[in-house]
Amino acid sequence: MKLIVMGSGTSHGIPVIGCDCPVCRSSDIRDKRTRAALYIQGDAGERVVIDTGPEFRLQALSAGITRLDAVLLTHAHADHIHGLDDIRALSWEHPIPVYANRATIAEMRERFAYIFKETQRGGGKPRIIPTEVTAPLTIGSLTFTPIPVKHGVLDILGWRIAENGAGEGANAHSKAAPSGNAKPETETRTAVYLTDTSLIPPSSLNLIRRAEVFIIGAIRDRPHETHFTFAQALATAIEVGARRVYLTHISHEHSHREIEAYCRGFLTDQELNGISVGPSWDGLELNLR
Ligand SMILES: [Zn+2]
Ligand SMILES: [Zn+2]
Ligand SMILES: [Zn+2]
Numbered sequence: 392m393k394l395i396v397m398g399s400g401t402s403h404g405i406p407v408i409g410c411d412c413p414v415c416r417s418s419d420i421r422d423k424r425t426r427a428a429l430y431i432q433g434d435a436g437e438r439v440v441i442d443t444g445p446e447f448r449l450q451a452l453s454a455g456i457t458r459l460d461a462v463l464l465t466h467a468h469a470d471h472i473h474g475l476d477d478i479r480a481l482s483w484e485h486p487i488p489v490y491a492n493r494a495t496i497a498e499m500r501e502r503f504a505y506i507f508k509e510t511q512r513g514g515g516k517p518r519i520i521p522t523e524v525t526a527p528l529t530i531g532s533l534t535f536t537p538i539p540v541k542h543g544v545l546d547i548l549g550w551r552i553a554e555n556g557a558g559e560g561a562n563a564h565s566k567a568a569p570s571g572n573a574k575p576e577t578e579t580r581t582a583v584y585l586t587d588t589s590l591i592p593p594s595s596l597n598l599i600r601r602a603e604v605f606i607i608g609a610i611r612d613r614p615h616e617t618h619f620t621f622a623q624a625l626a627t628a629i630e631v632g633a634r635r636v637y638l639t640h641i642s643h644e645h646s647h648r649e650i651e652a653y654c655r656g657f658l659t660d661q662e663l664n665g666i667s668v669g670p671s672w673d674g675l676e677l678n679l680r
Contacts (some may be wrong), residue, residue: 414575461490483518
């Protein structure tokens with residue numbers, strides 16, 4: 392499967408309107424961060440996005456999305472869902488299921504009330520099927536497992552993504568690792584996407600273990616009430632045995648290069664080898680084979 396980090400920025404996007412800090416004025420393309428979102432394309436052509444923020448239309452155009460099987464939402468904050476209307480152009484042929492937890496579905500119905508009412512005259516509307524999710528769901532050969540986490544006081548979802556059904560539940564953990572150099576399938580085709588997280592309940596830890604790719608929200612170096620800092624995100628990723636770690640939902644307090652240096656320092660301080668850690672950027676494409 393292929394993953395594209397469509398947006399890697401925090402809620403206001405970078406550059407921030409009206410800000411003239413060095414990061415907002417940076418000419419490094421990786422310092423332009425639109426609102427956080429992920430695109431997943433399965434080997435059998437499945438196409439799914441996690442979150443539809445304000446730049447969804449532009450992100451979909453640059454990722455080359457021409458069809459969508461589902462939208463998965465982490466939560467209902469503006470930076471994650473207010474571009475939902477723009478799935479309209481992808482929903483003409485068939486309505487698109489939108490999966491989220493109960494609270495997010497309820498808020499989404501409120502924010503997008505016009506979609507579900509007959510009162511609107513003229514102007515198009517997306518065709519969506521709101522679907523509350525409490526268990527893993529399957530789309531073609533992809534399995535998406537909701538991961539309950541805390542975002543401040545909010546209960547939101549991260550997502551575990553596995554191809555060919557590998558890597559989920561007891562099945563994944565009861566399989567013995569093959570001998571020789573072959574990697575177990577559970578490690579080569581599983582990714583975890585966790586944004587806007589400030590706490591992972593112990594009951595969710597198993598769902599984030601042993602992913603080959605771990606994309607985790609890390610807003611900045613300074614503490615934040617509702618988001619992991621760089622250090623908290625990296626410590627979490629190391630704790631669960633991730634080997635390729637990408638930070639996302641990043642603020643304008645640090646440039647891409649500064650965060651790269653921070654991550655290198657973190658690995659050196661912790662004497663960690665064989666792990667790759669760094670900031671993601673808009674358009675970053677990851678192939679899991
Ligand atoms: Zn957010
Ligand atoms: Zn700035
Ligand atoms: Zn949020």
